[in-house]
Amino acid sequence: MTSDAAQTQIFGKGDPDIKIQPPVVKPDLATILGLLFAMGLIIVAIVMGSSNANFLNGPSFLIVILGTMAATSVSYTGNELKHVPGIIGNTLIRRYRKPSVMAHQLMDIAFLARKKGLLILTGFDSELRKDPFLFRATQLVTDGYTGEDIDRVLGQEVDAVSERHRRAASVLRRASEIAPAMGLIGTLVGLVQMLAQLDDPASIGPAMALALLTTFYGAIMGTVILGPMAAKLERNSGDEAMIKNMILMTMGSIARQENPRRLEMMLNSELPPEEKITYFD
Secondary structure: OOHHHHHHHHHOOOOOOOOOOOOEEEEOHHHHHHHHHHHHHHHHHHHHOOOOOOOOOHHHHHHHHHHHHHHHHHOOOHHHHOOHHHHHHHHHEEEEOOHHHHHHHHHHHHHHHHHHOHHHHHHHHHHHOOOHHHHHHHHHHHOOOOHHHHHHHHHHHHHHHHHHHHHHHHHHHHHHHHHHHHHHHHHHHHHHHHHOOOOOHHHHHHHHHHHHHHHHHHHHHHHHHHHHHHHHHHHHHHHHHHHHHHHHHHHHHHHOOOOHHHHHHHHHHHOOHHHOOOOOO
């Protein structure tokens, strides 16, 4: 029995066809619909109210919006702040890859490298380039780097990407903390102005309502918009880090010439329960 036939019998599989599925870019409907539904509930509650209160006030709105932007900018550099529009866009448009599909693709790569040798992977450069991180990781393997070197080099890159994503999410998280405080500041300004007109009792009620609007705006901006968007960024970052860790785990395993069956167990330990794979029958 030839070596290839023996390995095929051991693994119970023929040569896999490596096809890398790039991330699917699509609108994040959970975020978009959630924001629309939350804002819709607030608007419906206002419209269904029996009072004739006016919930629109330009100065209050500007205090919350511009004040939050100004106070948040103090905590970050200009280079970090210029990425804020893209950060917000990343909460509305998601680059998604199904973890179980990626795990199967990585198992195909590990199986083929075990069966045919590391250099066989160079024949799939066009497919591997669909994922830049996977392509760089594969290059390290085919260049002869050890498993320890790969863990160190790729591990540093994964940590750097995770830190960059953490700082991006922290911009929105910080803004979500500042917005209610700016609303309170605007309310205090309105209360001071109201107290200065106590000689006119008829103006106290409308002035109080106007002062409270900034707290209302700040609560909506911080709790309904910015806070959930920061949480979504953190979740997306965690999903991407999981994919990169799976690639790191796979390339280290290939470099150490470990049995793909062991890699399957390692990948399943990284995957959530509903995404676990069965590669070998």
